Amino acid sequence: MAPGIEVTDGDDLALKDSIRLIREVPDFPEPGVLFRDISPMLADPAALRAITDALGRGLEFDVVAGVEARGFLLGAAVAQAFGTGVIGLRKPGKLPEVADRISYELEYGRATLELPADTLRTGQRVLVVDDVLATGGTLGAACRLIRQAGAEVTTATVVMELTALEGRDKIVGEHVRALLRS
Ligand SMILES: O=P(O)(O)OC[C@H]1O[C@H](OP(=O)(O)OP(=O)(O)O)[C@H](O)[C@@H]1O
Numbered sequence: 335m336a337p338g339i340e341v342t343d344g345d346d347l348a349l350k351d352s353i354r355l356i357r358e359v360p361d362f363p364e365p366g367v368l369f370r371d372i373s374p375m376l377a378d379p380a381a382l383r384a385i386t387d388a389l390g391r392g393l394e395f396d397v398v399a400g401v402e403a404r405g406f407l408l409g410a411a412v413a414q415a416f417g418t419g420v421i422g423l424r425k426p427g428k429l430p431e432v433a434d435r436i437s438y439e440l441e442y443g444r445a446t447l448e449l450p451a452d453t454l455r456t457g458q459r460v461l462v463v464d465d466v467l468a469t470g471g472t473l474g475a476a477c478r479l480i481r482q483a484g485a486e487v488t489t490a491t492v493v494m495e496l497t498a499l500e501g502r503d504k505i506v507g508e509h510v511r512a513l514l515r516s
């Protein structure tokens with residue numbers, strides 16, 4: 335059970351019920367970090383359905399972009415549920431051909447995300463999906479990568495927002511949807 339986590343849409347009882355499946359792991363990946371692992375939620379059929387429906391509900395988009403790595407799992411599920419394709423935004427060194435890339439600051443050091451060649455088309459409306467919004471570096475960079483490639487970001491979505499880290503402040507000008515807040 336994960337205390338201190340709330341559903342942003344209090345009427346979503348299935349999502350509320352799934353909070354018990356979040357694992358909280360102290361001192362991972364480094365001392366002082368409380369890691370929220372949503373893997374057990376994804377392994378549960380009712381929770382996966384609730385997450386998938388809530389991420390895309392009421393939004394208009396042509397394609398989903400999932401951020402490596404847990405955003406791949408969620409992104410593909412959302413794409414299937416809403417009848418679109420999915421694009422994986424990848425960490426460096428994995429893609430044979432890169433259409434575009436972006437580097438960004440993380441809490442410690444720098445990171446890069448890459449867009450695979452021949453996936454995103456100019457003007458497409460993109461739903462960006464990841465599991466957690468922490469400092470906001472990753473989600474903000476994903477949105478910039480999409481826009482830099484000439485597409486639109488409909489909404490940047492995550493399962494859980496860690497509000498104390500104020501990651502939203504890094505995603506200026508984007509519509510952000512977090513299903514759960516801690
Ligand atoms: O808001 P931020 O501070 O940028 O952090 C959020 C990112 O951190 C985690 O990914 P991680 O880097 O652990 O990679 P993984 O998904 O490949 O395990 C998480 O899945 C988000 O992508």
Ligand SMILES: Nc1ncnc2[nH]cnc12
Nearest residue numbers: 367368369370371466468
């Ligand atoms: N505390 C945390 N739990 C899960 N994923 C994260 N990504 C960055 N910080 C995280």
